[in-house]
Structures are given as C-alpha cells and as structure tokens.
Amino acid sequence: MQEINKEYQPLIVAFCCNWCSYAGADLAGSSRLSYPANVKIIRVPCSCRVNPMFILKAFQRGADGVIMCGCHPGDCHYTTGNYYARRRMTLLFDMLDYLGIEKERTRVEWVSAAEGVKFSNVMNEFAAKICELGENKRLEDLRCKE
Amino acid sequence: MQRIENLMKAKAIELLENGTVNRVLGWTAGDFYYDNTPAIFNSKEEIEKSFVYNSFCGANLSKYLVKERKNEGKILVFLKPCDTYSFNQLVKEHRVNKDNIYIVGIECQGHLSIEAIKAKGIDGVVGLEENGEEVTVKSIYGDKTVVRGEVMLEKCLSCKSKKHVAYDELIIVNEMPEADSMKRFSKVAELEAMTADERFAFWKSELSKCIRCNACRNVCPACTCTKCVFDNPESGVDAKANADKFEEKLFHIIRSFHVTGRCTDCGECSRVCPQNIPLHLINRKYIKDINEFYGEYQAGADTESKAPLTAFTTSDIEPGSNLKEGK
Numbered sequence: 001m002q003e004i005n006k007e008y009q010p011l012i013v014a015f016c017c018n019w020c021s022y023a024g025a026d027l028a029g030s031s032r033l034s035y036p037a038n039v040k041i042i043r044v045p046c047s048c049r050v051n052p053m054f055i056l057k058a059f060q061r062g063a064d065g066v067i068m069c070g071c072h073p074g075d076c077h078y079t080t081g082n083y084y085a086r087r088r089m090t091l092l093f094d095m096l097d098y099l100g101i102e103k104e105r106t107r108v109e110w111v112s113a114a115e116g117v118k119f120s121n122v123m124n125e126f127a128a129k130i131c132e133l134g135e136n137k138r139l140e141d142l143r144c145k146e
Numbered sequence: 147m148q149r150i151e152n153l154m155k156a157k158a159i160e161l162l163e164n165g166t167v168n169r170v171l172g173w174t175a176g177d178f179y180y181d182n183t184p185a186i187f188n189s190k191e192e193i194e195k196s197f198v199y200n201s202f203c204g205a206n207l208s209k210y211l212v213k214e215r216k217n218e219g220k221i222l223v224f225l226k227p228c229d230t231y232s233f234n235q236l237v238k239e240h241r242v243n244k245d246n247i248y249i250v251g252i253e254c255q256g257h258l259s260i261e262a263i264k265a266k267g268i269d270g271v272v273g274l275e276e277n278g279e280e281v282t283v284k285s286i287y288g289d290k291t292v293v294r295g296e297v298m299l300e301k302c303l304s305c306k307s308k309k310h311v312a313y314d315e316l317i318i319v320n321e322m323p324e325a326d327s328m329k330r331f332s333k334v335a336e337l338e339a340m341t342a343d344e345r346f347a348f349w350k351s352e353l354s355k356c357i358r359c360n361a362c363r364n365v366c367p368a369c370t371c372t373k374c375v376f377d378n379p380e381s382g383v384d385a386k387a388n389a390d391k392f393e394e395k396l397f398h399i400i401r402s403f404h405v406t407g408r409c410t411d412c413g414e415c416s417r418v419c420p421q422n423i424p425l426h427l428i429n430r431k432y433i434k435d436i437n438e439f440y441g442e443y444q445a446g447a448d449t450e451s452k453a454p455l456t457a458f459t460t461s462d463i464e465p466g467s468n469l470k471e472g473k
Contacts, residue, residue, distance in 0.1 A: 003247060052399070052400065052403050053375075053383075053396075053400055056395075056396050056399060058399065073460060074460065077445065080458065083459075083460070083462065084455070084456075084458055085457070085460035086462055086464070086465060087439075087440070087454065087455055087458055087462055088455060089465040090435075090439060090462070090463060090464070090465040090466075090468075091403070091406060091432060091435055091436070091455075092399075092403060093465050093466050094431075094435050094468065095399060095402070095428070095431060095432065095435075096399075096402070097342065097346065098337065098338065098428075098431050099345065099346065099349045099395065100188070100342045100343065100344075100345035100346025100347070100348070100349055100350075101342075101346070102342060103342075103466060107463075107465075107466060108464070108465040108466065133326075138346060139395065
C-alpha cells in the first residue's frame with residue numbers, strides 16, 4: 001500500500017475566498033513558499049458562495065480531498081458570510097461522515113491575506129493526509145474517470 | 147375510527163353548506179381498502195360518496211395546499227398533529243395563504259403500514275376493527291388480530307408529537323397516546339456508533355436501491371421549489387436512474403441538505419419510497435446535529451423563529467471539530 005502511495009498524486013480542490021484566502025495563497029506564492037502542485041484553487045467571492053453541491057461535484061469529478069478556506073470568523077469582507085458558511089459546512093461534513101465518507105477528506109480552514117505561511121502549511125498537511133488515505137473511492141463518478 | 151370519519155364528514159358538509167369553505171381537502175377511497183388517496187371534494191354528494199378516514203390515511207395533506215393556493219376561495223383541510231408542523235413551515239415560507247385555509251385538526255392514533263401488515267402474512271385486506279392497541283385486520287381470508295405497534299408506519303412508531311400546532315378547530319374523540327420525540331434519534335445514534343466503513347456499507351446498500359422516481363421529493367412538504375435543480379437538464383444532476391454509484395448519493399445528500407432546518411420530520415419520504423429506503427434517517431441526522439450544535443429546534447413548531455441555517459452565532463462550533471479521528 002505504501003509503495004503505491006508514493007507514486008500516487010492526489011487531486012485536491014481548494015475553494016478560496018477572494019478577499020482573504022486567495023490573497024493568502026498569493027502571498028504564499030510571492031513569498032516563494034511551496035505547497036503541493038496538485039492543489040487546485042477555485043476562487044469564490046466569499047466562503048458563503050460555496051454551495052454544498054460544489055463540494056460534492058468536486059468529489060464526483062475525481063477530487064480526492066476538498067478544502068474550503070475563508071476569512072477568519074469576524075473578518076468577512078461581507079461581514080457575516082463565513083458565519084453562515086461555517087454552519088453549512090459543519091452540517092454537510094458531518095453528513096458526509098455519517099454516510100461513511102472519510103472525514104479527513106473534507107476540511108475548513110480560516111486563512112487571512114497575511115497568512116501565506118499558514119496557507120502553505122495547511123495545504124502541505126492536507127495533501128499529506130490525502131496521500132495517506134489514497135484515492136477517493138466512495139464519491140467518485142466512474143464516468144468522469146479516464 | 148368510524149365515529150371520527152362521520153364527525154369529519156358532518157363537519158365538512160356543514161362548512162361547505164354554510165359557505166365558510168368552497169372545497170374540502172381530505173382522503174378518498176381507492177380501489178382497495180388500504181390505498182386512500184388525498185383528494186379535493188367540491189360538494190356534499192362527493193363527500194357522502196367517497197370521503198374516507200381510517201388508519202390507512204397516513205398521507206400528509208399540507209403539501210397539497212401549495213397547489214391549492216392558486217384557486218379562489220377558502221379550503222377546508224384535515225390535518226393530523228404531525229401535518230400541522232408541515233403546515234406551519236409552509237406558512238413561514240409563504241408557500242400557503244393562511245387566511246384562505248380552514249384547518250380541522252384530527253385525532254391520530256398512529257397510522258398503519260400495509261407493507262407491515264402484508265409482512266405478517268395478511269393479504270387481501272378489506273377492513274379494520276380497532277380497539278386500542280389491538281387491531282383486527284379483516285381480509286378475504288378471514289380476520290386476524292395484531293398489535294398496533296407492530297404494523298404502524300415508521301413515522302408513527304417514532305412520532306414526534308401528538309399536539310396540533312395550528313388549527314381552527316379539533317375533532318378528537320379518543321385520547322391520543324403520548325409521543326416521545328427523543329426516541330426518533332435512536333437509530334441515528336446507532337449508525338453514528340458504527341465505523342465509517344460499516345456506515346458506508348449500510349448506506350451503499352440502502353441508497354443503491356434508489357430508482358430516482360423522485361417520489362420523496364414530490365411528497366416532501368419542504369420541497370416546494372417551482373423549479374427544482376433535479377429537473378434542470380443543464381445541472382448535470384437531473385432526474386435519471388442511477389447509472390453509477392455516485393448518482394443516488396448526490397441526489398439524496400443535496401435534497402436532504404436543501405430541507406435542513408426546514409424538515410419537520412414528517413416521515414413522508416420514507417413512507418412513499420417504493421424501495422423502502424430509510425430516508426428519514428438522513429433528515430434526522432441533520433435534525434439531531436442542529437439540536438446538538440445550535441440548540442433544540444423543531445421546524446414548524448411556530449411560524450416566527452429563525453431557521454438554524456439562516457442564523458448564526460459568533461461562537462458556533464468549527465466544522466469537523468466534533469468528528470472522531472480515524473476512518
């Protein structure tokens with residue numbers, strides 16, 4: 001198992017809010033901090049924009065892990081967006097866990113525009129975890145596989 | 147039961163004749179004794195001919211009011227205690243006009259499941275005789291007495307309340323049994339205690355039975371969008387049989403998430419499922435989570451309170467922090 005995982009490159013989708021986390025990712029880049037290249041960032045106006053369907057769709061299209069990043073609670077550009085997102089994701093991730101999808105595949109992290117280091121650390125950590133778990137077999141759609 | 151049916155008929159005719167209402171929403175007799183169907187009655191003759199109320203009237207009539215909103219005049223509707231929660235929720239979401247509805251709350255001793263009766267080896271049911279906990283099922287092959295608790299619908303076995311939360315008047319003859327609303331979550335807790343692999347195996351075997359008939363969506367009083375994402379061919383998730391292992395999961399996760407905080411746990415989804423998938427267990431998980439994380443909340447208990455997903459506090463728990471480590 002370990003042998004296979006060395007070769008295996010997971011696909012990770014990261015939803016980043018435009019105002020904090022995306023800028024944080026930018027800072028990580030301009031500070032020349034490395035984070036795994038298989039993290040695909042999708043920029044959203046606010047973490048609150050992330051529809052639960054987006055997360056499921058990402059899994060369906062072959063993502064092995066999905067992470068949502070937003071401004072720290074209290075710092076939302078739209079004042080309260082991430083508070084709503086927090087409730088939604090709490091319930092959704094709990095439901096995924098209830099249906100038997102490994103809870104390590106989903107994560108929410110609050111990353112501000114000044115936290116380039118945190119962004120890179122979080123992504124490295126998350127990618128390592130997904131590598132350990134291996135391919136997402138429980139939510140993939142076979143038709144989307146090559 | 148016969149006595150209640152007669153009282154209901156008399157009430158319906160009285161209100162129709164004195165002009166309070168111009169139509170009645172109730173149950174009409176089907177081809178068999180046990181397949182009563184929700185129906186609109188416009189006249190005294192229609193009511194006398196086919197109006198029926200017996201222990202096979204499990205259907206929740208509140209959703210039918212959404213369609214009736216477009217029609218002129220006041221409508222009389224008969225609601226069981228759990229149906230009044232759905233009604234309140236519809237009022238809250240402005241899906242029905244309360245002023246045009248006259249509610250008669252009716253007694254409910256728990257409704258029966260024809261599947262459970264058939265599972266007891268009783269076929270060809272032609273009538274019921276009810277005497278408290280004992281139910282004598284009359285069939286073309288003779289009578290058989292069973293215990294009520296063994297042949298009830300799942301939603302009635304785990305009844306959340308016997309209290310009408312919205313009504314203009316009540317028809318109650320016999321005392322209704324007490325409901326224990328916490329009993330509902332025992333199966334959810336049981337599943338939670340399993341390992342992720344066991345849970346996955348359980349849901350895979352249950353959800354893969356789904357034929358995407360959309361009955362759960364169509365019957366759900368919380369599913370009242372005029373345009374549903376599952377009807378939109380552009381969405382990529384429109385109605386289709388599950389050709390792969392993901393399809394049915396996506397449908398049920400999204401549908402249940404959409405009714406989170408609005409689901410009153412009326413149990414209609416599981417009642418109508420032709421494949422007998424325990425869909426109520428998905429909704430109840432959300433209800434249990436909401437109760438645990440954000441305080442006790444019963445959708446439809448009133449028409450004013452804020453739904454959990456449209457509210458927040460600055461100290462809500464962090465996503466995933468409640469979950470145990472490990473697969």
